Amino acid sequence: MNTQEIMQIALEMAGLKEIPGDSRIYVPGENIRRVLFGIDIGVAELWVAKQLGYDCVIAHHPPGGAFGFLEVLHWHVDQMVAYGVPREVAEAAYREIAEPWAARQHSANYDHVASFARLLEMPLLNVHAPCDLVGRRIMEEAVFSRLRPDSTVQDVVDALLTLPEFQRAPTRPEVRVGRPENPAGRVVIAHGNGSNGGYPVAKAYFDHGVNTVCYLHLDPAHAARLQREGKGNVVVMGHMAGDMVGINPFLRRLREAGLEVTGVSGAADLGIF
Ligand SMILES: [Fe+2]
Numbered sequence: 001m002n003t004q005e006i007m008q009i010a011l012e013m014a015g016l017k018e019i020p021g022d023s024r025i026y027v028p029g030e031n032i033r034r035v036l037f038g039i040d041i042g043v044a045e046l047w048v049a050k051q052l053g054y055d056c057v058i059a060h061h062p063p064g065g066a067f068g069f070l071e072v073l074h075w076h077v078d079q080m081v082a083y084g085v086p087r088e089v090a091e092a093a094y095r096e097i098a099e100p101w102a103a104r105q106h107s108a109n110y111d112h113v114a115s116f117a118r119l120l121e122m123p124l125l126n127v128h129a130p131c132d133l134v135g136r137r138i139m140e141e142a143v144f145s146r147l148r149p150d151s152t153v154q155d156v157v158d159a160l161l162t163l164p165e166f167q168r169a170p171t172r173p174e175v176r177v178g179r180p181e182n183p184a185g186r187v188v189i190a191h192g193n194g195s196n197g198g199y200p201v202a203k204a205y206f207d208h209g210v211n212t213v214c215y216l217h218l219d220p221a222h223a224a225r226l227q228r229e230g231k232g233n234v235v236v237m238g239h240m241a242g243d244m245v246g247i248n249p250f251l252r253r254l255r256e257a258g259l260e261v262t263g264v265s266g267a268a269d270l271g272i273f
């Protein structure tokens with residue numbers, strides 16, 4: 001198998017036609033049999049892979065700033081609009097969250113990890129949004145199939161806990177804004193859009209009929225501001241566990257295709273199902 005075929009498997013699983021801006025083949029490779037997969041990959045991890053005889057490294061998070069990242073972050077707008085947020089409000093929320101990302105991207109040493117992969121002649125790719133979109137679908141199925149008109153926010157947490165990744169993780173989905181006993185109301189799984197939408201996206205949802213927003217994680221300052229305003233609930237699902245919900249099916253498919261896959265960096269301690 002080659003790196004393009006590996007990427008293609010992820011795209012097909014997510015229903016994407018093109019490689020999204022937060023995912024990329026940095027160093028292409030052919031005849032791949034042994035894969036090292038980590039949520040975060042740096043230069044040290046590439047060297048470990050080389051030493052241990054792997055012939056490809058796959059990261060989840062973009063190693064060193066993906067220049068198409070904002071394109072994926074903008075998917076928040078589509079999800080908000082699908083939930084009834086007016087497009088101009090959604091775009092304004094996006095602009096607010098995009099600003100710090102754009103600044104970080106501009107200052108990042110974007111080629112650092114990739115340059116070492118080239119030097120080591122180690123095939124390297126990262127698969128981010130495709131896995132997260134698969135994860136969102138699984139979380140939606142787990143939550144929406146169990147939601148009743150009188151469900152509480154705690155019921156949303158309990159529905160997420162039916163997924164093995166959340167059961168096994170030392171982090172548990174928790175109610176970061178609002179209260180567990182509040183009615184869940186309309187729920188959105190705001191995941192698979194590059195990163196969470198922070199205060200601006202949650203506020204846009206709360207102002208337009210959504211009562212409970214589920215993120216993988218949320219900056220404490222953003223959570224405090226939402227808590228002060230008291231308009232809705234935020235469930236934080238847990239970053240590594242939440243990422244693994246979408247990564248595990250991908251790793252399973254790679255194994256079914258005949259690859260030997262070792263999970264590290266968040267993909268090891270939660271197990272591969
Ligand atoms: Fe992710």
Ligand SMILES: [Fe+2]
Nearest residue numbers: 060061239243
């Ligand atoms: Fe992540």
